Amino acid sequence: MLDDGRTRFAQPSSIVEVSDGKLQLVRGGVISEQFLKRFASYMIVIVCTGNTCRSPMAELLLKKRLADQLGCKIEELEDRGVLVQSAGIAAMAGGRAAEEAVEVLKQRGLDLGTHESQPLGDRIVRYADLILTMTRGHREAILAQWPEARDRVFLVAGDRGDISDPIGGPPELYRRCAEQIDAHLAEWVKRIKL
Secondary structure, three states: OOOOOOOOOOOOOOEEEEEOOEEEEEEOOOOOHHHHHHHHOEEEEEEEOOOOOHHHHHHHHHHHHHHHHHOOOHHHOHHHOEEEEEEEOOOOOOOOOOHHHHHHHHOOOOOOOOOOOOEOOHHHHHHOOEEEEOOHHHHHHHHHHOHHHHHHEEEOOHHHOOOOOOOOOOHHHHHHHHHHHHHHHHHHHHHOOO
16 A cells, blocks of 8 residues: 555545556545546557548557457447557647548448547657557657657558558548558557557
8 A cells, every 4th residue: 555645635545456467446536437547548549640531540440450359349448448549740639530531431330520630749648558650750750759758659560661641632542541551550459468
């Protein structure tokens, strides 16, 4: 048991049991069970430029693959201790996914229609266990700002190079981009230990 004194907001302390690498809230207090689960989850972040095409498609494709691997629905991943999100190094908060990306994933039975873009920031980088980038340039930009993340930032395509941005291209280009991303994510799912 660790006692750090009176809590900041004078609320009861939270008591957590850690056993076999898993956390269980014994008594709720200043730290809620929801926050605790989120904090203890394995967090994967996929990064591109604007967070409207490649990384949102990759986020949803990876969620589908991980849900299939864990034998659950995409909506149940958080309850299984897995968080997957996407961000952009030059993204504006609240932007929608490109229509072509939404349509390509809709054809795969996946709904990207509610996606809202978000910029990559300190908090995301600090808590991410794994950061996958679409290009070497994205990786270099992340490491220039957060050099301490070096051991957690990798290219989606590994040593096979960059994944080109389909923005402004025809729907067929988005389809090929999604297929390319999904093929690389299939390899990542085999490597990720959950």
